[in-house]
Amino acid sequence: MRKTARAAVPLVVVAGALLLFVWPGFLFDRGERVRGALIFQGRDDTGYGIFTIDADGRNLRPVGIPIKGSVGFPRYSPDGSRIAFVAEAADGSEDLFVSERDGANPLSIAPSVDEPEGAPAWSPDGQLLAFSSRRDGNWEIYTVRPDGTGLTRLTNDEGFDGGPTWNPDGTAIAFSSDRGGGDSHIYVMGRDGSGLRRITSGGDESAPDWSPDGRRLAYVAFTAGNADIWVARADGTHPHRLTTDARFEYTPRWSPDGAWIAYEAYLSEAPDIFVVHPDGSGVRMVTPGGSYAGSPAWRPEGSRPAT
Helix, strand or coil: CCCCCCCCCCCCCCHHHHHHCCCCHHHCCCCCCCCCEEEEEEEECCEEEEEEEECCCCCCEEECCCCCCCEEEEEECCCCCEEEEEEECCCCCEEEEEEECCCCCCEECCCCCCCCECCCEECCCCCCEEEEECCCCCCEEEEECCCCCCCEECCCCCCCEEEEEECCCCCEEEEEECCCCCCCEEEEEECCCCCCEECCCCCCCEEEEECCCCCEEEEEECCCCCCEEEEEECCCCCCEECCCCCCCEEEEEECCCCCCEEEEEECCCCEEEEEECCCCCCCEECCCCCCCEEEEEECCCCCCCCC
16 A cells, blocks of 8 residues: 555546446445435546535535546535545645535645645634645645645654544544554544554554544554454554455545444445444445545535535
């Protein structure tokens, strides 16, 4: 697994993507409805774009973002009114943007000339975005306000620091790092970068996400020899493996009610989005396959969908 945030690569088919994403109902277990909606990075004929879909596999829609280059890693603001994402800038690198929830009025908020930036994460109060960047010559964690002011560097290490995510009360940030050499592990620090501590000790762990009640973390680990989704207590103890098949699984994200975890899994060369209960039961496929669907995130409860 390449440890950079440059996941934007050339792509494939909004009319064409919709055809590829036609939902084959026989793949979906309709006995238990998955509530909520997801936003994710998909693929069309111009590059990676952003799509939304109901978590039961219905109502797939592109989000029309007026940027010519590839777009991905979308995240809703806590009130659902805005989207943060990474998009290809004029210099070819990936920059951090914020737009309205329908993709209108995108604003580059933390431009970094010739250096890429990684997936953003909103603070629970919507006042800050955490993200990774190589702007200072190495991948570190930063925060910035949604209007682009207040850029602050939180980490300072020769290792790769990436994938930040906030705890529910906004007092801490979890992220992955291979500092010290060897495998990547999950670390937690205060919102100002203080109190850094490592909390996991398995095999090559990354992509953490806190449960809505703050009591658990979902993450990816190679502990069992394959990239699987795991859940542990918020302090890293009592890790439990959720997925056990041979495909590569990544980017777990808790639903707002804590009932499901969405993630991407590779049935073939391109990933699709799945959901699973936190106890490992009820695995089901959300996107139908045939193209690319990754980096999922849930729409906040009570917010309106993008139109």
